[in-house]
Amino acid sequence: MHEWALSDGMVRAAHKIKMERGLKEVVSITVVLGEVQDIAPDIFTEIFDEVKRQQDGFEGTKLVLEREPAEFRCHQCGEAFHFDRGLLPHEISENIHFVPETLRVYIRCPACQSEDFEIVKGRGIYIKEIVGETGDGLDADTGDVAEGRDAR
Numbered sequence: 001m002h003e004w005a006l007s008d009g010m011v012r013a014a015h016k017i018k019m020e021r022g023l024k025e026v027v028s029i030t031v032v033l034g035e036v037q038d039i040a041p042d043i044f045t046e047i048f049d050e051v052k053r054q055q056d057g058f059e060g061t062k063l064v065l066e067r068e069p070a071e072f073r074c075h076q077c078g079e080a081f082h083f084d085r086g087l088l089p090h091e092i093s094e095n096i097h098f099v100p101e102t103l104r105v106y107i108r109c110p111a112c113q114s115e116d117f118e119i120v121k122g123r124g125i126y127i128k129e130i131v132g133e134t135g136d137g138l139d140a141d142t143g144d145v146a147e148g149r150d151a152r
């Protein structure tokens with residue numbers, strides 16, 4: 001299953017970060033799911049709970065999911081636009097889920113009909129934040145994400 005590969009890859013990436021930062025336990029992982037790929041949050045969570053048991057230090061990890069709406073910008077006329085997944089036929093929606101780039105076949109710039117546009121936001125999935133326990137207290141790393149939080 002596609003979600004399985006994604007969730008498994010996520011835990012592996014988190015494990016690498018855990019080792020690099022010398023964390024004993026990972027308290028929480030915040031993952032952003034882009035609208036373009038449309039990963040089902042409940043399925044993702046279910047698989048995550050399964051996958052995390054296979055990695056040391058993830059037993060109690062809390063998964064926080066955030067959804068990022070898709071945003072496109074036309075290279076020809078500069079129009080910024082969105083799309084409504086709900087309006088796409090199921091089969092097309094599924095194609096995009098597996099291979100996000102295929103959305104260029106189905107979507108055009110609403111202003112000039114060009115297919116030459118950029119996916120500005122909402123593509124793929126990524127780890128936004130990992131909060132871990134080092135043994136001396138909590139350690140939060142927000143990477144290049146500006147909106148850090150108090151993880152005291």
Ligand SMILES: [Zn+2]
Pocket residue numbers: 074075076077078079109110111112113114
């Ligand atoms: Zn355009």
